[in-house]
Amino acid sequence: xxxxxxxxxxxxxxxxxxxxxxxxxxxxxxxxxxxxxxxxxxxxxxxxxxxxxxxxxxxxxxxxxxxxxxxxxxxxxxxxxxxxxxxxxxxxxxxxxxxxxxxxxxxxxxxxxxxxxxxxxxxxxxxxxxxxxxxxxxxxxxxxxxxxxxxxxxxxxxxxxxxxxxxxxxxxxxxxxxxxxxxxxxxxxxxxxxxxxxxxxxxxxxxxxxxxxxxxxxxxxxxxxxxxxxxxxxxxxxxxxxxxxxxxxxxxxxxxxxxxxxxxxxxxxxxxxxxxxxxxxxxxxxxxxxxxxxxxxxxxxxxxxxxxxxxxxxxxxxxxxxxxxxxxxxxxxxxxxxxxxxxxxxxxxxxxxxxxxxxxxxxxxxxxxxx
Numbered sequence: 001x002x003x004x005x006x007x008x009x010x011x012x013x014x015x016x017x018x019x020x021x022x023x024x025x026x027x028x029x030x031x032x033x034x035x036x037x038x039x040x041x042x043x044x045x046x047x048x049x050x051x052x053x054x055x056x057x058x059x060x061x062x063x064x065x066x067x068x069x070x071x072x073x074x075x076x077x078x079x080x081x082x083x084x085x086x087x088x089x090x091x092x093x094x095x096x097x098x099x100x101x102x103x104x105x106x107x108x109x110x111x112x113x114x115x116x117x118x119x120x121x122x123x124x125x126x127x128x129x130x131x132x133x134x135x136x137x138x139x140x141x142x143x144x145x146x147x148x149x150x151x152x153x154x155x156x157x158x159x160x161x162x163x164x165x166x167x168x169x170x171x172x173x174x175x176x177x178x179x180x181x182x183x184x185x186x187x188x189x190x191x192x193x194x195x196x197x198x199x200x201x202x203x204x205x206x207x208x209x210x211x212x213x214x215x216x217x218x219x220x221x222x223x224x225x226x227x228x229x230x231x232x233x234x235x236x237x238x239x240x241x242x243x244x245x246x247x248x249x250x251x252x253x254x255x256x257x258x259x260x261x262x263x264x265x266x267x268x269x270x271x272x273x274x275x276x277x278x279x280x281x282x283x284x285x286x287x288x289x290x291x292x293x294x295x296x297x298x299x300x301x302x303x304x305x306x307x308x309x310x311x312x313x314x315x316x317x318x319x320x321x322x323x324x325x326x327x328x329x330x331x332x333x334x335x336x337x338x339x340x341x342x343x344x345x346x347x348x349x350x351x352x353x354x355x356x357x358x359x360x361x362x363x364x365x366x367x368x369x370x371x
Contacts, residue, residue, distance in 0.1 A: 033053055033054060033055065034050070034053040034054070035054075036050045036051060036053075036054050036058075037050065043360075043363050044356055044359040044360040044363055045065065045359075045360040045361075045363040045364050047356075047360070048061060048062045048064075048065040048356065048357065048360040049062060049065065050062070052065065052066065057346060057347060057348050057353075060344060060345060060346045060347070061346050061348070061353050061356070061357060063344045064308050064310075064344035064345075064346050064357055065357060065360045065361065065364070066344070067306055067307075067308050067342050067343065067344040068104075068270065068306075068308050068344075068357065068361050069361050069364045069365070070306065070342060071268035071270070071306035071308070071342075072103070072104045072268075072361065072365070073365070074266060074268070074305075074306070076264070076265030076266050077264065077265065077266040077267065077268045077305065077306065078106045078107065078260065078261070078263070078264035078266075078267055078268070079104060079105045079106055079107075079267075079268040079269070079270060079306075080105065080106070080107045080108075080109060080267065080268070080269050080270070080281050081096070081099060081100075081104075081105040081107070081108045081109070081270050081271075081272075082108075082109045082110070082269060082270070082271045082272065082273075082277040082278045082280075082281045083096070083108065083109070083110040083111065083114050083272050083273065083277055084110070084111050084114070084272065084273035084274060084275035084276070084277050084278065084321075085111075085114070085272065085273040085275075085350065086113070086114065086117065086147045086148070086150070087114055087272060087273075087350065087351075088114050088115075088117040088118035088120075088121060088197065089117040089127055089147050089150050089152055090147075090150065090351050091127070092350070092351060092354065092355070093118045093121055093122075093195070093196065093197055094195055095354060095355050095358055096108075096118075096197045096200075097195050097196070097197055097199075097200040098358060098362070099270075099358060100197070100200040100201055100204050100206050101200050101203075101204065102362060102365070103204070104270075104358075104361065105206065105270065106206060106260075107206060107207050107208075107209070107257070107260055108197070108201060108206060108207070108208045108209070109208075109209045109210075109211065109257075109277040109278075109280055109281045110208065110209070110210055110277055111210065111212065111215070111216060111275065111276065111277060112177075112210045112212065112213050112214075112215060112216020112217065112218045112219055113215075113216045113217065115181065115197065115198065115208065115210060115216070115218060116157070116160060116216055116217035116218050117152060118196055118197045118198065119160050119163065119164075119184060119188075119196065119198060119218075120152065120156040120157065120159070120160050121194075121196065122188055122193050122194055122195065122196025122197070122198065122199060123159065123160070123163055123188075123193055123194075123196075124193070124194060125153070125156040125159060125160075126153075126156075127150055127151060127152055127156075128144075128150070128151040128153075129149065129150065129151070130146055130148075130149045130150055130151050139151070143155060145157075157217050160217065160221070161217075161221045161224070163184075163187070164180075164184065164218060164221040164222075164225070165221065165225050165228070166187065167180070167183040167184045167186075167187050168180070168183070168221075168222065168225050170183055170187075171183055173247070174247050174248070174249045174252065175222070175246060175247055175248045175249070175252075176248065176249060176250065176252035176253045176256070177208070177209055177210035177211070177213045177218075177250070177253050178207050178208065178209055178252065178253050178256055179252070180218070180222070181198055181201065181207075181208035181209075181210065182201075182202055182207070182208070184198045184202075185198035185199050185200075185201050185202025185203070185208075186202050188202070189202050189203055207256065207257075207260065209253050209256075209257055209280070210253075211250070211253065211276050211277065211280035212276045213248070213250065215276075222246050222248065223245075223246060225246070226244050226245060226246035227241045227244045229244070230244035254287070257280075257281070257284060258284055258287060258288065261284045261288075261302035262288070262299060262300070262302055264302065266305040266306070267302050267303065267304045267305060267306075268304060268305060268306035268307065268308075269281060269282070269304045269306070269307045269308070270307075270308045271307070271308065271309040271310070271311065272310055272311070272350045272354065273310075273311050273313075273321060273350065274309075274311050274313060274319070274320055274321025274322070274323075275320070275321055278309075278320060278321065279320050282304070282328060282331075282333045282334075283333070284302055285301045285302055285303045285304075285331075285332045285333045285334075286301075286331055286332050286333065288300075288301040288302060289301050289332050301332060303332060303333060303334055303335045304325075304328075304333060304334045304335065304341070305334075305335045305340060305341055305342065306341075306342050306343070307325045307328075307334060307341075307342075307343040307344070308343070308344050308345075308346075309325070309343075309344070309345045309346065310346045310348060310350045310353060310354055310357075311345075311346075311347070311350070312347055312348060312349055313347075314347070324345065325341070325343040325345065326343075329341070
C-alpha cells in the first residue's frame with residue numbers, strides 16, 4: 001500500500017527494496033487534456049482550438065491551426081503550398097483558390113495532373129460521381145477516366161488540350177512550367193472564366209511550379225502542340241514527329257524557385273500529400289548547400305521555419321510522403337525545433353480536414369488575409 005511523501009505525492013513499494021513515486025503530471029510540467037465542449041464552440045477556429053486539447057488526429061489538427069496561423073501572420077515568411085493527389089478532381093480547387101486569394105501562400109508546387117483537372121473545372125467542364133455498377137472496361141469505352149470514386153471525361157481533357165494550345169501559341173522562347181502556368185492563368189483571367197487555381201495564381205502573382213511536368217496531361221499537351229507545329233511545317237512521318245521536341249527547360253523552374261526562397265527572411269511549407277511536389281520544394285536548402293560547397297559560394301541556405309503536412313502516409317513505409325519534419329532536419333531542409341522551427345503533421349485524408357483548417361485560419365485572421 002502506498003504512503004504519501006512530504007509533498008503529498010504517493011510513494012508505493014514495488015519489491016526488492018525499491019520504491020515507485022507516483023507523480024501528478026503537473027509536477028513534471030505535463031499539459032492536461034480537456035474534454036471537447038461543443039457548448040463552447042462558436043466558430044471553426046474555436047472548434048479546432050478545443051480539439052487541440054484532446055487527443056489523436058483531433059489534437060494534431062488543432063495544433064496545425066496554431067502553426068498555420070503563426071506562419072501566415074509572419075510578415076517575413078514566404079509560404080509554399082505543395083499539392084499532390086487528385087485534389088482538384090476531388091473538388092478542393094476552391095480551397096486552393098481561397099488560400100491564394102487571401103494571401104496565405106506565395107508559391108505553389110503541384111503535380112501536373114492536379115493542375116490539369118483544375119483547369120478542366122475552371123473552363124466549365126464537369127466531373128461526375130462514379131457509379132460502381134459500371135465496369136472499368138465500360139468506362140474506357142465511354143471515355144470516362146476513373147479516379148477512385150470520381151470520373152473525369154476524356155472529352156474534358158481534349159478541351160483542356162485546345163485551351164492549352166491557345167496559351168502556348170502566345171509564348172516564345174524557352175519554356176518552363178512556371179511560364180506555361182502563368183500563360184494559362186492569364187487567359188483564364190482575360191476571358192473571365194470561372195474560379196480556378198491558375199487564374200487565382202496569375203491574379204495574385206503567385207508562381208506555380210510543376211516539377212514532373214511530363215507526368216501529366218499538361219506535359220502531353222505541350223508535346224503534341226510541338227508536334228502539331230512540326231506538321232504545319234511539313235513533317236509527316238511518325239518517327240520524325242517524335243523528334244519535334246518543345247523548347248522546355250526545367251532548370252528555369254529550379255532556379256526561379258531557388259531565387260524565390262533566397263529572397264525570404266523565413267520560409268513556410270503547407271503540404272497536401274507528398275510525392276514530387278513536396279520533395280522538390282524541400283530540396284532548395286540542400287541545393288544551396290551543395291552550391292556553396294562545390295562552387296565556393298556563401299549564400300544563406302533557405303530552410304523551412306514552419307511546416308504543416310496533411311497526409312495519411314505513415315513513416316514506416318520509408319517513402320518521402322510519410323517522412324517526418326524531424327527527419328528532414330537531418331537533410332538541412334528544416335530549422336530544428338530547438339532553433340525555432342514549428343511543425344504540425346496531420347495523418348488524415350485532406351478532403352476531410354483541410355477545409356476545416358483553412359476556415360479556422362481565416363477566422364483567426366481579420367478576414368482579409370495577410371497580404
